[in-house]
Amino acid sequence: MVTDPGLLESGSAPAHAAVVVRGAPAEQLARTSPVPMSRPPTPAAPVLAAPTRSEARSAPLWSWWATARRALPWRETRDPWEVLVAEMMLTQTQVARVVPRYRSFLERFPDPASAAVAGPGAVLAAWVGLGYNRRALQLQRTAVRVVEEHGGVLPRDPSQLERLPGVGAYLARAVAVFAFEADLGVVDTNVGRLLARAVVGRPLRRREAQVLADQLVPRGKGWAWNQAMLDLGALVCRRRSPHCNACPWQADCRWAGSGPDPAAGSFAVGARQAPFAGSDRQGRGRLVRAAAAAGPAGIAAADLARVAGWPDDPTRAERVAAGLVEEGLLAWTPAGTLALPVPAGPGRELPRGASAPR
DNA sequence: AAGGCGGGGAC
DNA sequence: GTCCCAGCCTT
Numbered sequence: 001m002v003t004d005p006g007l008l009e010s011g012s013a014p015a016h017a018a019v020v021v022r023g024a025p026a027e028q029l030a031r032t033s034p035v036p037m038s039r040p041p042t043p044a045a046p047v048l049a050a051p052t053r054s055e056a057r058s059a060p061l062w063s064w065w066a067t068a069r070r071a072l073p074w075r076e077t078r079d080p081w082e083v084l085v086a087e088m089m090l091t092q093t094q095v096a097r098v099v100p101r102y103r104s105f106l107e108r109f110p111d112p113a114s115a116a117v118a119g120p121g122a123v124l125a126a127w128v129g130l131g132y133n134r135r136a137l138q139l140q141r142t143a144v145r146v147v148e149e150h151g152g153v154l155p156r157d158p159s160q161l162e163r164l165p166g167v168g169a170y171l172a173r174a175v176a177v178f179a180f181e182a183d184l185g186v187v188d189t190n191v192g193r194l195l196a197r198a199v200v201g202r203p204l205r206r207r208e209a210q211v212l213a214d215q216l217v218p219r220g221k222g223w224a225w226n227q228a229m230l231d232l233g234a235l236v237c238r239r240r241s242p243h244c245n246a247c248p249w250q251a252d253c254r255w256a257g258s259g260p261d262p263a264a265g266s267f268a269v270g271a272r273q274a275p276f277a278g279s280d281r282q283g284r285g286r287l288v289r290a291a292a293a294a295g296p297a298g299i300a301a302a303d304l305a306r307v308a309g310w311p312d313d314p315t316r317a318e319r320v321a322a323g324l325v326e327e328g329l330l331a332w333t334p335a336g337t338l339a340l341p342v343p344a345g346p347g348r349e350l351p352r353g354a355s356a357p358r
Numbered sequence: 359a360a361g362g363c364g365g366g367g368a369c
Numbered sequence: 370g371t372c373c374c375a376g377c378c379t380t
Contacts, residue, residue, distance in 0.1 A: 074375095090375040097366065097374085131364030138377080168377050178375095188375040230375060239373070240369080270373065276364075277370095285364050 057199075058218050058225075060248035065228040068235060070095070073102050075227065080154035080179035081111050087174045088139050088166065089130060095234070101130060113152050115143035120328060121340035128292040131285070133329055138166025156180040169210070170268075174226075183222040185213025190233025191226075192268030197237060198247075201254025203266035210267075239263075283308040283320050284329075291330055291340050298337030 072095065074086030085106060089098045108126050109115040115123050120140045127136035142164040146154055154175060155161055161172035169187075176182040185191070187209050195212055196204050204212065217225050236243045244250055244257040255262050263269045276282055290299055290307045299307055304321055305314040321338055324330040331341040 087375065092363085092374055092376055093365080094367075094374050129365080131366085132376090134363065134377085166377065170376060174375070186375075189373090190375065226375095234375080268376080270376090271360090272372080273363090274361080275371090279362090279364095281363055282365090288364090 056252060057216065057249060060251075061225075061228050061232065064236075064248035065224075065231060069228065069231055070235070073099060074178075078179050078181070080156070080175055082106055083179040084142070084154060084167075084171070084175050085109075085139065087171050087178070088135050091132065091135060091171070093131060097130070109143075111152065112143040112146040112154070115140050116147045119342040121342035124288070124329065124340055125292045128289050133285070133288050134327065135166060137328055141165040142167060154179070156182070158182075158184070177222045177226050181223045183217050183219055185210065185215075185217050185222075186226050186230075187213045187268050188230065188233075189239075189268050189270055190237075191229050192266055193239065193263040194229060194233045194237050196263040196266035196269065197242075197255040197261070198249045198253045200262070202262050203264065206267045208267070280316075280320050280323075283310060283317065284324060287317075287321060287324060287338070288329055288340075291338055294337075294339065296333075296339060298333045298335070298339030300337055304338065 074083060077083065086098070086102060089102060089105075105126050109118065109123065118140075120137050123140040123143075124133060124136045127133060127139075130136075145164055146152060156176060156179075158172040158176045161167050161175050162169065167175075173182075173184050173186045174188075177184055177186055187195070191213060192204070192209055195209055196202065199212065199216070213229075232248070236247045242257055244253070247253065250256070286307060286309050287299070287304070305311050305317040308317040308320060310316050321330065325332060325338075328341055330338050333339050
């Protein structure tokens, strides 16, 4: 008998019998639209071609996952805010870099209300070092919106989640699946790579990938299935040098690790990015980090160029600093120094129009 | 469709 | 050194 870790993890998962094959054949995926937010009606006929059948893939995946699964702190919760914080931190950031920062951030901001009240500067100060500092601002703005429009509780509908600042298609579904245990497929870089390589053996368009991911989810096991898929992509079907010998889908893989990588150019699979060293991004990061370290006093204008890493190019430093101010990541103080947008620390008032936290 | 956005670990 | 990561947003 195949063990089913999903039933151990997912309190609401029904103890049902067999995985049911649903959905449309792979050849029809492209014209299935729009992406359904819930399971479409079960069609009469068996549909997915043999290599893409969910049933053939679920048993090996569960067996593999029972021993290979990663123990990660955000897998211990179903709180939607805690899930959102994890997913926001994990955006383009490796798991190993998020783990040591996750719990300490949640201790400081245990719910949307606390982040809304604290203000952008405080959230940013707790974020510095994780990278992509805009995410901290977006998370804080989302917290304000959740307090103002949703009574301080994140909505469970992906389409509503997606309207929140910084919450796109992936994050909305990730919250729906990992907090509310929806039976949807999440497509990040790991899953996107896995689908392209193992399931279809060719690059996938956005909608194809999303529909296919949805169809593979065994009913009632969305949480465990997606966590297992992420683990399989991250640990076995890696971007470089995949461990095909250790893969539970080796017998059914449409690629098998030789020849051109079908994941190249497929949806959610990252493209090359510009060099970081010497970029504006690098200077921006230095300025925000230095502002966080300087506290309310801020960075003296005379130090900007040196702090940004361009001692011989103050014009560039000022331009980049102006951009950070424009985006709300930094602010000029009355003294003419550059600081985080609001004083970090307790005792701030709520933004005008915000309701009191519960 | 393409480019900007952090930073650190793997190679 | 280069590459890439539980993406999102703007142009």
